[in-house]
Amino acid sequence: MRPTIKAHADFIPNRFREQVALVVGGAQGIGKAIAVRLAREGAQVIIADIDRKMLLKTAQEIRQDKGEVRTIACNVRREPQVKRMVSSVIRRYERIDVLMQIAGVAKPAPFLKTSTEHYDWILDTNVKGSFLVARAVLPHMIKQRRGKMVFMASTNSWDAEAELAPYNISKAGVFLLAKTLAREFGRYGINSNALGPGFIRTRLSGWVLEHPGFAAKYKDLIPLGRIGEPEDVAGPATFLASRDADYVNGVLLFVDGGQLA
Numbered sequence: 505m506r507p508t509i510k511a512h513a514d515f516i517p518n519r520f521r522e523q524v525a526l527v528v529g530g531a532q533g534i535g536k537a538i539a540v541r542l543a544r545e546g547a548q549v550i551i552a553d554i555d556r557k558m559l560l561k562t563a564q565e566i567r568q569d570k571g572e573v574r575t576i577a578c579n580v581r582r583e584p585q586v587k588r589m590v591s592s593v594i595r596r597y598e599r600i601d602v603l604m605q606i607a608g609v610a611k612p613a614p615f616l617k618t619s620t621e622h623y624d625w626i627l628d629t630n631v632k633g634s635f636l637v638a639r640a641v642l643p644h645m646i647k648q649r650r651g652k653m654v655f656m657a658s659t660n661s662w663d664a665e666a667e668l669a670p671y672n673i674s675k676a677g678v679f680l681l682a683k684t685l686a687r688e689f690g691r692y693g694i695n696s697n698a699l700g701p702g703f704i705r706t707r708l709s710g711w712v713l714e715h716p717g718f719a720a721k722y723k724d725l726i727p728l729g730r731i732g733e734p735e736d737v738a739g740p741a742t743f744l745a746s747r748d749a750d751y752v753n754g755v756l757l758f759v760d761g762g763q764l765a
């Protein structure tokens with residue numbers, strides 16, 4: 505029985521068999537949907553997250569779904585914790601085939617009321633976190649001479665939204681990080697790409713999706729006429745991590761129902 509994991513598009517059995525996938529920020533929302541999908545497709549999944557309670561809950565759901573999963577508590581803003589997370593994966597599995605760097609935060613504020621602490625929190629989590637995780641994982645992928653890195657950018661990497669300056673800046677930074685790594689590590693058989701979701705129904709986007717003004721206008725905003733679900737992102741994410749994407753490197757794949765069309 506699969507009680508709490510939502511049904512989604514067809515999965516591809518064994519696509520990630522014998523592969524080790526680290527999903528950072530996998531305790532809930534989009535990261536969870538990606539972890540579930542990878543586990544269903546045969547990967548040994550490690551979910552890392554700052555939220556211990558949700559980590560355990562998600563791991564339990566994946567196990568009930570017959571997936572292989574382990575958890576690691578990690579705050580991506582803290583370098584020693586990121587190093588420990590990667591060392592513990594390598595100690596146990598000796599490799600990392602897929603990195604999903606999904607952890608991120610967002611909070612709106614009018615620009616003139618955006619405190620330095622707010623700015624640092626968003627940039628440290630989204631950009632420095634991605635930098636620290638990538639820097640810790642890459643030496644192992646270089647040794648393996650292969651690896652797939654997927655970073656969580658956004659439509660905001662491309663189009664700015666008002667009252668989200670630190671978030672917009674951070675997501676542009678994450679996209680450029682993914683592109684930089686594509687250029688620098690392609691020669692080792694490592695692919696680095698970014699995902700650009702639009703409006704996806706999660707805890708993070710609740711404040712905007714629940715706004716009455718948004719409900720009135722989203723059908724015009726999104727050509728497909730609906731808000732995305734975390735499972736809508738899991739397919740494109742696993743595509744970028746799969747052998748089908750062996751020649752895809754340095755792209756930002758929008759998953760936005762056509763919002764930026």
Ligand SMILES: NC(=O)c1ccc[n+]([C@@H]2O[C@H](COP(=O)([O-])OP(=O)(O)OC[C@H]3O[C@@H](n4cnc5c(N)ncnc54)[C@H](O)[C@@H]3O)[C@@H](O)[C@H]2O)c1
Binds near residue numbers: 529532633704707709
């Ligand atoms: N929901 C959307 O509409 C949307 C759109 C575009 C991009 N994104 C991006 O997708 C990613 C996932 O967001 P979501 O919507 O699923 O939100 P979410 O809040 O449901 O999930 C984010 C996860 O990141 C974890 N996290 C936060 N700070 C962390 C830290 N310091 N260390 C480790 N883990 C941490 C959280 O605990 C949580 O499990 C984010 O990077 C977000 O910016 C979301």
